[in-house]
Amino acid sequence: MDMQTLYLIVPLAPLLGAIIAGFFGKLIGRTLSHVVTIAGVAVSLAASVLVFQDVLAGQTYNGTVYTWMVLGDLRFEVGFLIDSLTTMMMLVVTFVSLMVHIYTIGYMHDDPGYQRFFSYISLFTFSMLMLVMSNNFLQLFFGWEAVGLVSYLLIGFWYTKETAIYANLKAFLVNRVGDFGFILGIGLVLAHFGSLDYATVFAKAPELANETITIWFDTPWMLMSAIGILLFIGAMGKSAQFPLHVWLPDSMEGPTPISALIHAATMVTAGIFMVARMSPLYELSDTALSFIMVIGAITALFMGFLGIVQNDIKRVVAYSTLSQLGYMTVALGASAYSVAVFHLMTHAFFKALLFLAAGSVIIAMHHNQDIRYMGGLKKYMPITWITSLIGSLALIGTPFLSGFYSKESIIEAVKLSNLPAADIAYWAVLIGVFVTAFYSFRMYFLVFHGKERFHNAHHHGDDSHGQDEHDHHGGTPHETPWVVTGPLLALALPSLAIGYMTIEPMLFGDFFGNAIYVADRHPVMVELNQHFHGAMAMGLHAITTLPFWLAAAGVGLSAFFYLKRPDIPAAIQQRFSFIHSMLVNKYWFDELYSWLFAGGARLLGGGLWRGGDQAIIDGTINGTARLVERVARLLRAFQSGYIYHYAFAMLIGVFALVTWFARLN
Numbered sequence: 001m002d003m004q005t006l007y008l009i010v011p012l013a014p015l016l017g018a019i020i021a022g023f024f025g026k027l028i029g030r031t032l033s034h035v036v037t038i039a040g041v042a043v044s045l046a047a048s049v050l051v052f053q054d055v056l057a058g059q060t061y062n063g064t065v066y067t068w069m070v071l072g073d074l075r076f077e078v079g080f081l082i083d084s085l086t087t088m089m090m091l092v093v094t095f096v097s098l099m100v101h102i103y104t105i106g107y108m109h110d111d112p113g114y115q116r117f118f119s120y121i122s123l124f125t126f127s128m129l130m131l132v133m134s135n136n137f138l139q140l141f142f143g144w145e146a147v148g149l150v151s152y153l154l155i156g157f158w159y160t161k162e163t164a165i166y167a168n169l170k171a172f173l174v175n176r177v178g179d180f181g182f183i184l185g186i187g188l189v190l191a192h193f194g195s196l197d198y199a200t201v202f203a204k205a206p207e208l209a210n211e212t213i214t215i216w217f218d219t220p221w222m223l224m225s226a227i228g229i230l231l232f233i234g235a236m237g238k239s240a241q242f243p244l245h246v247w248l249p250d251s252m253e254g255p256t257p258i259s260a261l262i263h264a265a266t267m268v269t270a271g272i273f274m275v276a277r278m279s280p281l282y283e284l285s286d287t288a289l290s291f292i293m294v295i296g297a298i299t300a301l302f303m304g305f306l307g308i309v310q311n312d313i314k315r316v317v318a319y320s321t322l323s324q325l326g327y328m329t330v331a332l333g334a335s336a337y338s339v340a341v342f343h344l345m346t347h348a349f350f351k352a353l354l355f356l357a358a359g360s361v362i363i364a365m366h367h368n369q370d371i372r373y374m375g376g377l378k379k380y381m382p383i384t385w386i387t388s389l390i391g392s393l394a395l396i397g398t399p400f401l402s403g404f405y406s407k408e409s410i411i412e413a414v415k416l417s418n419l420p421a422a423d424i425a426y427w428a429v430l431i432g433v434f435v436t437a438f439y440s441f442r443m444y445f446l447v448f449h450g451k452e453r454f455h456n457a458h459h460h461g462d463d464s465h466g467q468d469e470h471d472h473h474g475g476t477p478h479e480t481p482w483v484v485t486g487p488l489l490a491l492a493l494p495s496l497a498i499g500y501m502t503i504e505p506m507l508f509g510d511f512f513g514n515a516i517y518v519a520d521r522h523p524v525m526v527e528l529n530q531h532f533h534g535a536m537a538m539g540l541h542a543i544t545t546l547p548f549w550l551a552a553a554g555v556g557l558s559a560f561f562y563l564k565r566p567d568i569p570a571a572i573q574q575r576f577s578f579i580h581s582m583l584v585n586k587y588w589f590d591e592l593y594s595w596l597f598a599g600g601a602r603l604l605g606g607g608l609w610r611g612g613d614q615a616i617i618d619g620t621i622n623g624t625a626r627l628v629e630r631v632a633r634l635l636r637a638f639q640s641g642y643i644y645h646y647a648f649a650m651l652i653g654v655f656a657l658v659t660w661f662a663r664l665n
Contacts, residue, residue: 003051003054003059003061004061004063004065006047006050006051007051007061007065007080007082007133008065009043009044009047010044010047010048010051010090010094010129010133011044011126011129011130011133012126013039013040013041013043013044013047014037014040014041014044014097014122014123014125014126014129015040015122015123015126016036016040017036017037017038017039017040017041017118017119017122018037018040018119018120018122018123018125018126019119020033020036020037021033021034021036021037021115021116021118021119021122022115022116022119022120022123025114025115025116025118025119026115030114030115033114033115033118033119034101034104034105034114034118037101037118037119037121037122038098038101038102040122041094041097041098041101041122041125042098044094044097044125044129045091045094045095045097045098048087048090048091048094049091051082051087051090052087052088052090052091055082055083055084055086055087056084060082060083060084061080061081061082062079062080062081062082062083062135062198062199063079063080063135064077064078064079064135065077065078065079065080066078066079068138073194074190074194074195074196075195075196075197076138076196077136077138077139078134078138078139079134079135079136079139079197080133080134080135081133081134081135081198081199082133083513083514083515084511084512084513084515085273085276085277085341085512085515085516086132086133086515088341088345088506089132089273090129090132090133092265092266092344092345092348092349093125093128093129093132093265093266094125094129096260096261096265096266096348096349096352096491097121097124097125097128097261097266099352099356099487099490099491100121100257100260100261100352100356100487101118101121101122102483102486102487103257103260103356103359103483103484103486103487103488104117104118104121104257105483106363106480106481106483106484107255107256107257107359107363107484108255108257111255113157113158116157117154117157117255117257120150120153120154120157121154121257121258121261123146123150124147124150124151124154124261124262124266124267126146127143127146127147127149127150128143128147128266128267128270129143130142130143130146131143131144131146131147131270131273132270132273135197135198135199136196136197136198137186137189137190137196137198137201138196140274141182141183141186143270144179144182144234144238144270144274145179147238147262147266147267147270148172148175148179148238148267150262151168151171151175151251151258151262151267152168152169152171152172153168154168154254154255154258154262155167155168155171155250155251155253155254155258156168156169156253156254157254157255157258158253158254158255161253163250163253164253164254166250166253167247167250167251167252167253167254168251168253168254170246170247170250171247171248171250171251174237174244174246174247175237175238175244175247176237177237177244178233178234178235178236178237178238178244179234179237180233181229181230181231181232181233181234181236181237182230182231182233182234182235182237183234184230185226185227185228185229185230185231185233185234186231188213188223188226188227188230189201189227192208192211192213192223192227193205193208198277201281202280202281202517205224205280205281205284206284208223208224209224209284210222211223211224213226222285222287224281224284224285224288225285225287225288227281227285227288228278228281228282228284228285228287228288228289228291229287229288229291231274231275231278231281232271232275232288232291232292232295234271234274235270235271235272235274235275235329236271236295237271238267238268238270238271238274239268239269239270239271239272239325239328239329240268240299240321240322240325241271241295241296241299241325241326241329242295242298242299242302242303242326243589245299245303245322245589246586246589246590246593248263248268248318248321248322249306249315249318249319249322249586251263251318252312252314252315252318256314256355256356256358256359256362257356257359259314259317259318259355259358259359260351260352260355260356260359261352263318263321263355264317264321264347264348264351264352264354264355265347265348265349265351265352266348268321268325269325269328269344269347269348271325272325272328272329272332272340272341272344273341273344275292275329275332275337275340276332276337276338276340276341276516277515279335279337279516279517279518280517282332282335283335283517283518283519283522284519286419289332289333289334289335289419289522290333290419290420290421291333292329292332292333293329293330293332293333293334293414293417293419293421293422293425294333294421294424294425295329296326296327296328296329296330296331296332296333296425297326297330297421297424297425297428297429298326298428299322299323299325299326299329300323300324300326300327300329300330300428300429300432301323301326301428301429301431301432301435302587303319303322303323303326304319304320304322304323304432304435304436304439305435305583306319306322306583306586306587307319307320307323307435307436307439307440308435308438308439308442308583309580309583309584310439311370311371311372312369312370312371313358313361313362313369313370313371313374313443313447314355314358314362314369316371316439316440316442316443317351317354317355317358317443319439320351320354320395320436320439320440321351323432323435323436324343324347324351324395324436326432327343327407327410327429327432328340328343328344328347328410330410330414330425330428330429331343331409331410331413331414333417333419333421333425334410334413334414334416334417334419334422334425334522334524335417335518335519335522335524335525336409336410336413336417336524336525336528337516337518338506338507338511338512338516338525339406339409339410339413339507339525339528340410341506341512341516342405342406342409342499342502342503342506342507343406343407343409343410345406345498345502345506346394346402346403346405346406346494346495346498346499347403347406349394349402349491349494349495349498350390350391350394350395350401350402350403350491350495351391351395352491353387353388353390353391353394353488353491353492353495354388354391354392354395356484356487356488356491357384357387357388357391357488358388359484360381360384360480360484360485360488361374361377361381361384361388361447363480363484364377364380364381364384364477364478364479364480365454365477368454371443371446371447372446372453373453373454374446374447374448374453374454375446375447375448375449375450375451375452375453375454376448376449376450376451376452376453377447377448377477378448378449380476380477380478380479381448381477381478381479381480382479383479383485383488383489384479384480384485384488385448386492387485387488387489387491387492388444388447388448389444389448390492390495390496391491391492391495392440392441392443392444394495394496395436395440396433396436396437396440396441396551396554396555397433397436397437397547397548397551398551399539399540399542399543399548400499400500400539401495401496401499402494402495402496402497402498402499402500403495403499404499404539404542405499405500405503405535405538405539406499406503407433407547408538408542408545408547409503409507409528410429411426411429411430411433411547412528412531413524413525413528414426414429416523416524416527416528417522417524418522418523430546430547430550431550433547433550433551433554434550434551434553434554435554436551436554437550437551437552437553437554437555437558438554438555438557438558439558440554441554441555441558441559442558442561442562445558445559445562445563446562449563450562450563454477499535500535500539501535503535503538504532504534504535507525507528507529507532508525508528508529508532
């Protein structure tokens with residue numbers, strides 16, 4: 001079998017599974033539905049591994065699979081670009097997706113929409129693979145919109161739940177705002193480069209490095225800065241960067257497997273991947289890079305603060321995702337693309353692990369998500385407990401675990417960056433380390449240690465299907481079945497070891513080769529390389545660094561607060577009630593947006609209705625409508641339905657026309 005066929009198998013196997021489960025799910029039943037979709041993703045993973053080995057052996061591929069249409073010199077086509085950046089993403093997407101598919105068997109066990117759910121997650125896997133494998137902007141945009149659509153379907157999966165419908169609409173609309181910038185960026189690329197093909201665009205980019213365009217008021221803009229910022233606005237929507245971050249915490253209304261797949265491991269990292277893929281364009285614009293760094297720094301720090309006040313187990317993890325995406329974005333701004341993508345990969349494993357562990361806890365708690373009503377679960381759920389601990393330790397950057405290598409590298413990269421925004425960003429990511437450790441372990445201690453508080457739980461915050469047959473008050477929690485714990489263990493392994501194993505080739509070796517381009521005037525990676533003496537040395541050296549002690553302090557403080565003296569956080573909450581309410585209300589972004597945009601749209605609609613509908617349409621246009629009606633009444637008399645009436649009318653018509661022509665001549 002040749003490689004091209006193998007490339008096609010990667011995205012098409014999950015698509016086939018999605019089609020079978022989606023259209024014939026009712027026919028083939030539940031078991032077959034999950035069998036075909038899981039088989040599709042497993043085949044995709046196996047094919048990705050083969051492609052990965054092929055790329056390691058030096059075989060890259062860039063070619064067209066299908067030409068959709070040709071307009072003059074423009075070609076719109078579906079094509080694959082297979083290099084080390086692509087294959088790394090393919091492995092992450094297919095592996096995490098496979099784990100989530102298996103986990104779903106346990107999590108969605110009682111759900112009536114079981115087949116539909118499997119169909120959606122397979123369709124999502126297909127869309128994401130099309131996005132990362134594309135070799136042109138058209139297909140990138142297709143995958144970009146397709147993951148957005150499937151995300152919408154999945155967040156609103158329980159479509160009878162008001163909050164879920166609100167959340168999926170919100171996610172969809174906020175992403176439209178980002179995608180508007182994205183498509184404008186693609187439009188600029190098309191207008192100035194005359195091609196949508198990556199290779200052509202990247203090759204031609206240096207020639208246009210100094211080109212300016214005027215958008216309004218005769219102010220010249222650097223073309224590269226405009227393209228870079230517009231494309232990044234798309235990434236801000238997808239990767240939930242401030243101020244387009246508001247949709248991600250709400251998206252927790254979807255079932256937990258989605259939170260793990262979409263909102264931790266794959267879809268939200270599409271923006272990060274896209275900027276790394278566009279490195280030849282971004283390297284030409286310091287303006288765009290500075291913009292990226294500032295946005296990332298704001299997201300990394302301020303979204304972390306929000307994690308501290310959340311009580312819903314999934315929302316705590318959601319805010320940590322926002323914060324970690326901010327870290328990746330900061331690394332992109334520092335031109336440390338490989339570091340950003342490295343963190344993307346390590347984060348995908350431990351964050352998917354944390355979400356799935358949270359789901360495991362939710363099942364055991366009979367779908368109560370409030371961490372104030374948990375506690376002491378360690379002895380009932382040993383596997384969930386240990387995997388959660390590994391995930392949390394990886395997240396806060398414990399030396400030798402995967403998150404440590406990528407997070408430490410990001411902090412170092414920002415420190416070495418020569419962009420004007422780098423100082424502020426450095427402090428933001430440093431303070432972020434403490435904050436992350438604090439809220440991660442706040443959740444961990446409240447869930448797994450301390451007193452058992454679940455016997456007095458009032459059942460609320462139901463994440464479920466409205467027909468949960470358990471008794472919500474009684475019954476001790478117990479470990480979830482192996483379809484749930486198996487994926488947890490499988491994700492815990494890379495969370496422990498993958499950073500140690502891959503940091504050298506990914507950051508300092510030639511793993512990425514030509515896939516990522518860094519200009520000489522951004523020497524961050526070169527300098528990082530000088531400080532790097534191997535993964536072991538880096539782990540040992542960590543004990544002398546500030547981030548390590550900040551993380552340790554965060555864990556220590558949360559242990560003291562939530563295990564020994566829970567009265568202190570309560571007192572602080574009362575003392576600083578304004579700050580607390582600001583955090584609980586998420587800085588009032590939702591209120592601002594609904595007042596400004598929804599309110600603005602309603603005002604505009606009201607104005608159009610009064611001015612347009614009542615004055616213009618009812619006043620003038622409806623006058624025309626009345627005239628048409630009168631003419632029609634007259635004509636109706638002739639429409640009898642008898643063939644000889646029509647024949648007679650035709651004869652009269654022909655006679656009239658002939659007479660008219662004769663007169664003209």
